[in-house]
Amino acid sequence: MSKTIVVTGAGGVLCSTLASALAKQGNKIALLDLNKSSAEAVADKINKSGGDAIGVEANVLEKESLIAAKKEVNEAFGGCDILINGAGGNHPLGTTSNPFLLAEDLLNKEDGFKTFFDLDPKGIEFVFNLNFIGTLLPTQVFAQDMVGQTGCSILNVSSMNAFTPLTKIPAYSGAKAAVSNFTQWLAVHFSKVGIRVNALAPGFFLTDQNRSLLTNSDGSLTQRGNQIIEQTPMGKFGEPEDLVGTTLWLCGEGASFVTGVVVPIDGGFSAYSGV
Ligand code: NAD
Numbered sequence: 001m002s003k004t005i006v007v008t009g010a011g012g013v014l015c016s017t018l019a020s021a022l023a024k025q026g027n028k029i030a031l032l033d034l035n036k037s038s039a040e041a042v043a044d045k046i047n048k049s050g051g052d053a054i055g056v057e058a059n060v061l062e063k064e065s066l067i068a069a070k071k072e073v074n075e076a077f078g079g080c081d082i083l084i085n086g087a088g089g090n091h092p093l094g095t096t097s098n099p100f101l102l103a104e105d106l107l108n109k110e111d112g113f114k115t116f117f118d119l120d121p122k123g124i125e126f127v128f129n130l131n132f133i134g135t136l137l138p139t140q141v142f143a144q145d146m147v148g149q150t151g152c153s154i155l156n157v158s159s160m161n162a163f164t165p166l167t168k169i170p171a172y173s174g175a176k177a178a179v180s181n182f183t184q185w186l187a188v189h190f191s192k193v194g195i196r197v198n199a200l201a202p203g204f205f206l207t208d209q210n211r212s213l214l215t216n217s218d219g220s221l222t223q224r225g226n227q228i229i230e231q232t233p234m235g236k237f238g239e240p241e242d243l244v245g246t247t248l249w250l251c252g253e254g255a256s257f258v259t260g261v262v263v264p265i266d267g268g269f270s271a272y273s274g275v
Helices: 013-024 036-048 063-077 103-107 121-145 170-189 223-231 240-251
Strands: 004-008 028-033 052-057 082-085 152-157 195-202 262-265
Touching: 004 013, 004 063, 004 121, 013 028, 013 036, 013 052, 013 082, 013 240, 028 036, 028 063, 036 052, 052 063, 063 121, 082 121, 082 240, 121 152, 121 170, 152 170, 152 240, 170 195, 170 262, 195 240, 240 262
Parallel strands: 004 028, 004 082, 028 052, 082 152, 152 195, 195 262
Antiparallel strands: none
16 A cells, blocks of 8 residues: 555544554555644654654644645645544533433532533534534545545544443534444445545543543543443453554455445444343
């Protein structure tokens, strides 16, 4: 494979690993992130180990910023062949304090306690925008390079909570369900112009976003962390490297007739009813 690959959210834990693995295969990697220094740090690491990468500042929620990023990418590496829409995440304002509503919760005046009725529409909007609009806009900007070319594809990053929502995070679950649905829609829409569209649905990976929810300061698991491990037949969290094989497959010629799939990489979490 020797393609120009644009990765959004590339300064983050999961996508920096994917970007490094794709660079090792001889691809040119444009690392886009809101946080320019984290994108540049990953690019430096790739370049020092013999790869070819650039770090580019871009906000996946602003078309102008993406158009400016595309100009930089095109000047450095030519047209984009593959886009990985990795930027995404949750927000505390879109999260309830408890998994289930109890009648007495309505009387709880504890600071920061949030029932479904307290959820701030701004928090919900933030999460929907980051995950869904943040997938749609980069696709509008970068997929233009791919129309009519060969070997082009888009890889979105959904989540296993798109199949069955997780408790407490209605916005993130709904937003990732929208990403999965959009993956199928786009696969059909782009089917005549040579662009395949698929998605990863990662299970639980310990990252800075969820570490404090899943582990205590001494490294032991929180109640939610324990619940997740019990619900994961393989009995562990994923490592970022666990996403690499599926990514190389879906972005490569081996998947030349695969489009519109959302692949769970979750140690069996989404297959298990708990019984
Ligand atoms: P991360 O927080 O480590 O990385 C996300 C990156 O996106 C950060 O570098 C951040 O600066 C960047 N970003 C945020 N807003 C942006 C914006 N507006 N424009 C451009 N860049 C922006 O997260 P991660 O855990 O590596 O997650 C990567 C993807 O995987 C996300 O879509 C996430 O929802 C998804 N995911 C993660 C897990 C998990 O367990 N960590 C599970 C399922 C899905």
